[in-house]
Amino acid sequence: MSAVSGPEDYEGQGTGEVIVMIHDGDIGSDIATTLHAQGVTKSFDAFYDLLLKKASTHVFQPGAYKLASGMSAQAALDALIDPANKLEQTVVIPEGTVAADVYQLISEGTSIPLDEVQAAAADVASFGLPSEATTLEGFLFPATYTFSPGIGAHDALATMVNRQFQALDSAGVAQADRWKTIVLASLIQKEAGLRDDYYKVSRVFLNRLEPALWESGLLQSDATVAYGTGNTHRVSTTDAEREDASNAYNTYVHPGLPIGPISNPGDLAIDAALHPADGPWLFFVTWNLDTGETIFSSTVEEHDAAVAKWLAWMDEHPEYQ
Structure with a gap:
């Protein structure tokens, strides 16, 4: 059906306001990904296929642009090449x-x-x-x-x-507690997906800092390891990276919180750091990368079963490998 009717697309100019950042060096596929991720277009293909059909190549200038939710691919393209929609001196973080x-x-x-x-x-x-x-x-x-x-x-x-x-x-954080709050919040920000999971992820890390629950004190966060390697756009790591003691951010080797923040957290992550959920969890794994669904476990056996579920999902979705 897609081959006959074309990719899924919205109709019209959309509603509301969405601020989209185009980065230096972004190409058509990058912009198509951004527009879809922010709810501007209905699908990646709707915008990307439109670009491919155009005889001329559009050069998109880096910066912030005012668009809307639920725009047709053509409306989104028209808005991006209209200088009136470029927001001067505007930065989206x-x-x-x-x-x-x-x-x-x-x-x-x-x-x-x-x-x-x-x-x-x-x-x-x-x-x-x-x-x-x-x-x-x-x-x-x-x-x-x-x-x-x-x-x-x-x-x-x-x-x-x-x-x-x-x-x-x-959030009620005393100046003396700013550092440890931000360090933990930055870790939660990188590791959590769905809103409610932020508070559970916070509890997992705090439980691992409790010797009675987790003797080693090792947080074992891939996000911290990746940050220490300079690969800040991913959280997956290799066996060699997790064994590298020279990486000061390697929480598989160095116990306790990482030596510093690994991202810039927002209000939700800060709140989760201050108000973790109550629970015995020591492990978590996001088993569905499409929905962000995460399984939290308190035993190794439960965690192994969750990992098996994730691996089975990955086998069914080779595009993520």
């Missing part, structure tokens, strides 16, 4: 974005060169962070920002840092 990518997003959404943003970020002591911080990681609050024309790199970063301080204050 999704939850879980790492600092290096935040710097890139600031540069793409403003007129500030990337090297200036990176240089400003290197002056960590000027932002009022906890004494343990050696970078801005974890303290760049994920949100949509619209900056005044001519803003400098330091002021743009300070806006994000101060917004994270505001989030912590609103």
